Amino acid sequence: MSEHPLIELIDIHKAFGPVQALSGASLSIMPGEVVGLVGDNAAGKSTFMKVLTGVHQPDSGEIKVNGERVTFRDPGESRRTGIEMIYQNLALAPNLDVVANVFLGRELLRNPLSLPFLSVLDEKLMEHKTIELLQRLKINVKSVRLLVEKMSGGQQQAVAIARSVAFEAKLVIMDEPTAALAVKEVGKVLDIINNLRADGVSVIIISHRLQDIFNVADRIIVLQTGKTIATRKTKETTMDEIVKFIVGGVQPELSTIASGR
Amino acid sequence: MSQKTDTAPDASRTGIASQFRFDLNGLGMVFIIIALCIVFSWLNPNFYSGTNLRNVARQTAILGIVACGQTIVILSGGFDLSAGMVIGLISVTSSLIMIDHGLVIGCLSAIGIGLAIGAFNGIMIAKAGLPAFIATLAMYSAARGLALIISGGLPITDMPFEFGWIGAGQILTLPVPALISLMVFLLCSFLMVKTRFGRHVYAIGGNQDSALFSGINVDRVKILVWSLHGGLVGLAALVLTSRAVSAHATLGEGMELESIAATVIGGTALGRGRGSILNTFLGVVVMAILTNGLNLINVSSYYQMVAIGIIIATAVYVDQFKRVKS
Ligand SMILES: Nc1ncnc2c1ncn2[C@@H]1O[C@H](COP(=O)(O)OP(=O)(O)OP(=O)(O)O)[C@@H](O)[C@H]1O
Ligand SMILES: [Mg+2]
Numbered sequence: 001m002s003e004h005p006l007i008e009l010i011d012i013h014k015a016f017g018p019v020q021a022l023s024g025a026s027l028s029i030m031p032g033e034v035v036g037l038v039g040d041n042a043a044g045k046s047t048f049m050k051v052l053t054g055v056h057q058p059d060s061g062e063i064k065v066n067g068e069r070v071t072f073r074d075p076g077e078s079r080r081t082g083i084e085m086i087y088q089n090l091a092l093a094p095n096l097d098v099v100a101n102v103f104l105g106r107e108l109l110r111n112p113l114s115l116p117f118l119s120v121l122d123e124k125l126m127e128h129k130t131i132e133l134l135q136r137l138k139i140n141v142k143s144v145r146l147l148v149e150k151m152s153g154g155q156q157q158a159v160a161i162a163r164s165v166a167f168e169a170k171l172v173i174m175d176e177p178t179a180a181l182a183v184k185e186v187g188k189v190l191d192i193i194n195n196l197r198a199d200g201v202s203v204i205i206i207s208h209r210l211q212d213i214f215n216v217a218d219r220i221i222v223l224q225t226g227k228t229i230a231t232r233k234t235k236e237t238t239m240d241e242i243v244k245f246i247v248g249g250v251q252p253e254l255s256t257i258a259s260g261r
Numbered sequence: 262m263s264q265k266t267d268t269a270p271d272a273s274r275t276g277i278a279s280q281f282r283f284d285l286n287g288l289g290m291v292f293i294i295i296a297l298c299i300v301f302s303w304l305n306p307n308f309y310s311g312t313n314l315r316n317v318a319r320q321t322a323i324l325g326i327v328a329c330g331q332t333i334v335i336l337s338g339g340f341d342l343s344a345g346m347v348i349g350l351i352s353v354t355s356s357l358i359m360i361d362h363g364l365v366i367g368c369l370s371a372i373g374i375g376l377a378i379g380a381f382n383g384i385m386i387a388k389a390g391l392p393a394f395i396a397t398l399a400m401y402s403a404a405r406g407l408a409l410i411i412s413g414g415l416p417i418t419d420m421p422f423e424f425g426w427i428g429a430g431q432i433l434t435l436p437v438p439a440l441i442s443l444m445v446f447l448l449c450s451f452l453m454v455k456t457r458f459g460r461h462v463y464a465i466g467g468n469q470d471s472a473l474f475s476g477i478n479v480d481r482v483k484i485l486v487w488s489l490h491g492g493l494v495g496l497a498a499l500v501l502t503s504r505a506v507s508a509h510a511t512l513g514e515g516m517e518l519e520s521i522a523a524t525v526i527g528g529t530a531l532g533r534g535r536g537s538i539l540n541t542f543l544g545v546v547v548m549a550i551l552t553n554g555l556n557l558i559n560v561s562s563y564y565q566m567v568a569i570g571i572i573i574a575t576a577v578y579v580d581q582f583k584r585v586k587s
Binding site: 089100 | 456475478536
């Protein structure tokens, strides 16, 4: 549809005290595109995406949405722009139930007395919409009123995914969405990603499981010690090449190890 | 699209989020309360007299008001050690204001000062990042000092005569303090169960990062929580001063610990966003019956303190035990 990318992150730098987490990270994504973001542990993948969602403020660099420069001071602002993220640790409230988690920060309200300041939570409607959402995603939970802490890791993951696609996001970022899952459930997550793409939603998926990335991503971006060092169309690359980039293919001794497999 | 799946997620019939349900914990508390009533009535028939029960309600009302605020603070992941000393400070300052400017302004000033002190606590914790323990310990000391400076350590007694009604009056034979307390309980319960504010408080207590990442303005919610609690502490100071017929710097002494005790006994866990205002209501009732009953059978207040200590430890132990089991 549109010519320019949905999101551009240009030359992002970010330090935590002495730790230079990002030093020249860049990424762009088109509407409906699925991008795989890969890199070694501590390469800065999560930090990079948290800069995009407004959790962290970059020290330098630009963020553009639909070609226009933006700054996100907090996650609320990025969410209102249509950017959703499933964080690596899921970031669910364990003491709340599925409905409350799905609608956290975006609760639906009703005003039974039509008086100002007397809006109350519309539990019925939120519950109804949650059930509908889970059915649409073919996610089974015993009850949407179950506390999240009472659910298995895989189910929690499903709730986190449902929550991220509940509000017509333009971009969904998934940080290791398949790490905690059984093989069968991994397929489901990949299905959801394919459905999002079909709906024109962009997806950035971070994963250490390269086979998952090669399964769904249109393009792969490699981050090494906080810097974007390679971008490849999935069709035009191989796992070997990506592995070399990840472990630092420029360094001879490491490249020997990598190709020695 | 709308094909029927037999494993479709099911919703509870009530539509009330499960953490707010009147759970086994609450039911257990009710049994404890009934048992205590039976035992004390048997040990001393005076326990079950209207006069005594009204007395209990009057005495407990102030604890109830403070415990409501304390519970909301605890649900948000904090706790307040300063409440008792702040009551003393508000007692003396608002009484002096009342003597100079009249009943209404005096009453409003009590709540206003409470709101301001609460907001200050909240800013220290949310914006300056101090742990609640340190921030409110500092406030404890400062409030105590200020109260003694302002009052010179002496009681203040020249408040208008009508002021006494708040603490001693009754409506349809029900003590005014108890009615105020009941209204506070209902209002706080409504806030926590029915409103977006309450939902956000629970979220922050359960997982602050998740609240933050969801776009909730965590700092603002926390400052609101502490301000609300402060306002309630102001209200408690007002009722207590009226009941005591004099203001004094040490009037609320111990209220911080009693309110935490009532909250914890009710089953609201420190720092995990679990519990409710209803739980605390039951906790306050247990504390009240226990104190009154032990008084009636002539157990000294020293032994009572020991008993409360044991009960707090047991309550938390049972709570943990249940959590490990589930
Ligand atoms: N909030 C923080 N404060 C201080 N240092 C941080 C913070 N977040 C990340 N870091 C550091 O920044 C670097 C990059 O971390 P990041 O979590 O972004 O890596 P990652 O690529 O997501 O790693 P993984 O694959 O293990 O999830 C690491 O050295 C990490 O210790
Ligand atoms: Mg990470």
